[in-house]
Amino acid sequence: MKSATFLFLVLLIISLPSCKFLREKGLIGKRSNSAAILKAKQDSTRVADSIKNAQQLLAMEAEKLEAAKKAEQAKLDYEAKFKFKIIVGSFITPKYAKDFQAEFVKKGYDAKILKLEGTQFEMVSVEAHDSFRKAFERVKLFQDSVSSDAWIYVAPRK
Numbered sequence: 001m002k003s004a005t006f007l008f009l010v011l012l013i014i015s016l017p018s019c020k021f022l023r024e025k026g027l028i029g030k031r032s033n034s035a036a037i038l039k040a041k042q043d044s045t046r047v048a049d050s051i052k053n054a055q056q057l058l059a060m061e062a063e064k065l066e067a068a069k070k071a072e073q074a075k076l077d078y079e080a081k082f083k084f085k086i087i088v089g090s091f092i093t094p095k096y097a098k099d100f101q102a103e104f105v106k107k108g109y110d111a112k113i114l115k116l117e118g119t120q121f122e123m124v125s126v127e128a129h130d131s132f133r134k135a136f137e138r139v140k141l142f143q144d145s146v147s148s149d150a151w152i153y154v155a156p157r158k
Contacts, residue, residue, distance in 0.1 A: 082128030084135035085114065085153045086142055089124045097122040107146075114153070123153060 088104065088111075091097040097113050101124050104111035109126040116123060126142070129135040135152050142150045 082130050083155045084129045084132055085123075085125040085155065086127040086129075086135060086139050086150055087114075087123045087153045088126050088142075088147045088150050090116070090121050091124075092120050092122075094122055097124055100124045117156075125153070126150075 089097070089100045091100065101111040101113055104124065104126050112125045112128075114123045114125050115121075127135075127138055129138065132152075132154075139150050139152050
């Protein structure tokens, strides 16, 4: 029995390659290196993803800023072109101005809220015109048919 065990051990030692062979094949020792390489790849991928996400966020913020600039420019162009506005109400309380605007929107008008610079007042405008004559004609009709309190506001030049 002892000789069978001894013979088995001798055959096992002869048949198995050396530790050097196992290291070269990556079965011993290289796992720690491959794990380090895998971790480094994951870290670099994570960093690259973070940079990509940050760049996307910056691009989105730039687009938002550009859209806000365009909206502001469109507002300035509108105000420059349509200097004469028909006002149906002026309020200090913003909620009242919004409610009054909603009332005229329901009636089919393109009501807008204008902030009066230098004051707390918000005015509700239902129409805007580029000439005083046209605005005067429309405010007379508006006073007769819709709101007797309507008046013309002349926007200051900027």
